[in-house]
Amino acid sequence: MDAMDSDLYRDILDFGHATPSWFQHVMEAWTEVGLLLFAVLFILAWWRARRGDPRALAISVLAPLGTGVAYVISEILKSFIVEERPCRAVSRAATSLIDCPANGDWSFPSNHATIAAAGAIGLALAWHKIGWLTVPMALLMAFSRVFVGVHYPHDVAVGLLLGALVVFLCVRLGARPGAAVAESMRRSSVGLFVWFAGPGERRGAHAAPINR
Template structure:
């Protein structure tokens, strides 16, 4: 918890007088409403959300790895989509980190110094707020999974959205931080992947014939005859 407020009610009464720099008041009000709601939830829910904010990213990464594993038996284009999705995640994270460093937006849990939050501690100054890196990665992973496999992607999208919301719930981000991050991640993947899928598909087709790389891209041997040329296109 942050600050030394004697009770959540006292804390929320006090912080409403704080002036927020470079953030519309409505987002501060939404943040306080969510954090106040979170403070009133049962302790098991708070504990779950505190861990979910990190574990959801691991779960989404695991789902993308699962999609890659199954793509080893599928067409070159499916494998290309999976690999490009992973690249998109990295690119979107880099963009969000650049934006955070450039904009230097302060965390709400530091602006509202007396507010009670679920997170163990508020990130220090220099670990900026906008956009949310977690939400960017969650949005990018959800989009990457959806492009490669809609069956796995359908549950991945709400998991990613929940991961983004959890960053507000535990008190370390404004709502617009997570919305912008999620959209940045999803948009980056949805733009990057289709634009590069054709040359990447051809590259995957060539790499699948290589003795070492082919083992990562193809189930069985790199020259497995069970995959017809039509299937690989």
């Protein structure tokens, strides 16, 4: 299995070297740009949920929180598993397209893939119609880490699974209590809480006026 993964790593990295330089730069930048786009989408999802029901608001907040939890778990796993980066460990491989991370910055699992998957699934749960965008974004971000030569394929595959699972559990377990908190914030006398939670659904906004 290790040999197969190393062979796939070499094949993907060789493919990266065969692409035009502008494409290599795009793939190098995409991971960081993708994370920024996820951050913007988190804000938009929260702002949109401010006019939704309390559960929708709770999920929009749990999505980035769950992503943060997934990142922390991936960092903890790195410190226990201690897998060397393929750009140093795989023999007969082409040079990585970006600088190989410093020794001690371990490879498994991929933090970027974990964050990408958690962000993609969290956003899809908070804003169903956007899943068609966020899931391909996450897959491309994960692939880019192998493409530039700093992760094995299994690093990003496990990172994707880890991020998706953690954010799903965070939303599943936290949606009900989070909705109760959101409802309390909307009824609070503290202006900041009310602003953060938003007005919620405006029921009856189009109802007929009451006769006087």
